[in-house]
Amino acid sequence: MTTYAISQNLDRCIGCLSCEVYCKENKGLPEGPRLCQIVMLGPRLVSGLPREAYVYMGCFHCEHPACVAACPTEAMRKREADGIVYVEQDLCVGCKACMVACPWGAVQWDPEAQKVVKCDLCKDRLDQGLKPVCVTVCTTQCLSLTVLEKAEAA
Template sequence: MNSTKQYGFYVDTSTCSGCKTCMIACKDRNDMDLGILWRRVYEYAGGGFVENGDDTYTQNVYAYNVSVGCNHCSEPVCVKACPTGAMHKRRSDGFVLVEQSMCIGCESCARACPYDAPQLDAARKVMTKCDGCYDRVEKGLKPICVDSCTHRALEFGLIEDLRAKYGDNADVKPLPDSGITSPNWVVKAHKNENQGARIINVREI
């Protein structure tokens, strides 16, 4: 699965405001049908109120947002699950793509992926997913989600450069352990991410 070049994403969950501009920009550029989301912004919330015993309460309520797309993993389980070879990883840039002429829409890749990246286009009966805006990248541009981020919470580049700049953390609760797929993203975790957040689903658009 190793590629000669590997691009990846950096996500700063302490900066993301949850505006969903990245999600909308991606959906608009790719003219997606209702319910198909290659990039999703999840809100995680937790904490509560504790009675102090003197008719007062102390609270530790918090919320934070995580922008999640395909992480173009080094060990993509979607590729392993695909029975036709339609799902594949490119050596030239490390992007995981779908060759739709080979796709039978069985959704095996979607069931395997812990990040819900592959999305079924029910009308065409083929799988779709984030392609890293490879056509933009080939022209020296950034993926549309990164360019559209109003708070600059997203960054894109060679994963080795992102890790040198931001470290190598690829885990943020309550997303699955990065050891499953070796995702090519770096995450700056929110200060409260270890407190047991629960997910609030994204709105269907």
């Protein structure tokens, strides 16, 4: 099975937030929910100078996602082919059980739709052979889509 991850080169990220902005625009999200976010760490002293680090945080698409197990309507799903965890919006009743279950805060609340939303690695784009929007628009190319091959049991 092929699985994906968003990788980041910390040395290249300047904290411009392009990934956040274009993700929201691509998904048509209102103010509030953020499917990915850049978290600033620091400042800390490096060679006597203050430095910050900017860390990309998105859904980890867990091997055994607590959000999927917590969903009473099976709206939160994991694709068998590639492990992408996503929300089937038509089935979501807005109970927020998945939000409570996710230890990473990756599941967000859409106040306009009254349903949950989360990063789905732009699965519609992946299915067309394209990269996720956050990777495509990264101004310093610090984000990349990494293909992880899972070892098959012998």
